[in-house]
Amino acid sequence: xxxxxxxxxxxxxxxxxxxxxxxxxxxxxxxxxxxxxxxxxxxxxxxxxxxxxxxxxxxxxxxxxxxxxxxxxxxxxxxxxxxxxxxxxxxxxxxxxxxxxxx
Numbered sequence: 001x002x003x004x005x006x007x008x009x010x011x012x013x014x015x016x017x018x019x020x021x022x023x024x025x026x027x028x029x030x031x032x033x034x035x036x037x038x039x040x041x042x043x044x045x046x047x048x049x050x051x052x053x054x055x056x057x058x059x060x061x062x063x064x065x066x067x068x069x070x071x072x073x074x075x076x077x078x079x080x081x082x083x084x085x086x087x088x089x090x091x092x093x094x095x096x097x098x099x100x101x102x103x
Contacts, residue, residue, distance in 0.1 A: 051084050059083035 063077045070076075078086075 051087075052080065055080055055084035055087055058087055062086075 059078055059080055059082075062083065066076055067073050
């Protein structure tokens, strides 16, 4: 015959186990938040580096072409931030907004 008394736990043990689970879940939520912040900061750094990468050719091209094409612009040049802004402006102005799909 089986002893069923050893399978049951006391109410105090059950409540203590639930408290431990709540503390563990709260700790996990904080870990998830910190991990989320790390991902957001990493994403922003990658966006910044990609913006720099795509703005540098624009800056170099304009700094090379404008003084050569316009005689009065001998000391003219743009900065990286201006090149990045020009890239953003061109993306907004010349973006394809056609949502019609061909079958």
